[in-house]
Amino acid sequence: MIYSAGIEALSKAWFASTHSRTHGTYISKERFNELLDTLLREAQTRLHSEPYGERIFRRMSNAYNMGSHERAENLFSEIGIRLGDTEEAARRARNLPAHGKRLKRDEELLEFTIHRFAYKVLFERVFLRLLGYSGQYRDRTSLGHPLRDLAEPASGQQQL
Numbered sequence: 001m002i003y004s005a006g007i008e009a010l011s012k013a014w015f016a017s018t019h020s021r022t023h024g025t026y027i028s029k030e031r032f033n034e035l036l037d038t039l040l041r042e043a044q045t046r047l048h049s050e051p052y053g054e055r056i057f058r059r060m061s062n063a064y065n066m067g068s069h070e071r072a073e074n075l076f077s078e079i080g081i082r083l084g085d086t087e088e089a090a091r092r093a094r095n096l097p098a099h100g101k102r103l104k105r106d107e108e109l110l111e112f113t114i115h116r117f118a119y120k121v122l123f124e125r126v127f128l129r130l131l132g133y134s135g136q137y138r139d140r141t142s143l144g145h146p147l148r149d150l151a152e153p154a155s156g157q158q159q160l
Helices: 001-018 029-047 053-061 067-080 084-098 106-129
Strands: 136-138 147-149
Touching: 001 067, 001 106, 029 053, 067 106, 084 106, 106 136
Parallel strands: none
Antiparallel strands: 136 147
């Protein structure tokens, strides 16, 4: 989904900036290495001859980083964007088609279309906030597309 990718790109830029508190990590790489250097070297030695050992070690070595879902949640928190039920449902629903599930039934396509509107609105809210905007946005998830304060989540009352 293009809006999901857009939020990931905005998240990456945000965490690379000086404005972020966490920079998308649980702990700094330096502190992580300071705490676990000896254990990581031992793990690397033990995993050396195992199938996929290098991949396992690489994941262990980067365990201080948040995953993409957590990074997005952290982005929303750091910039003061609260998600409503509609936007949360859209984020959950995005995973199925993004990972290859084909939408077959009309109900699935209709639900996906509704979630697409919610994801687009969420992207717009994040983008506006990062631009320093603090006014109103157009909630395209609701009938009549009312204006809402940027801090207010989309309501999701749209019917197709």
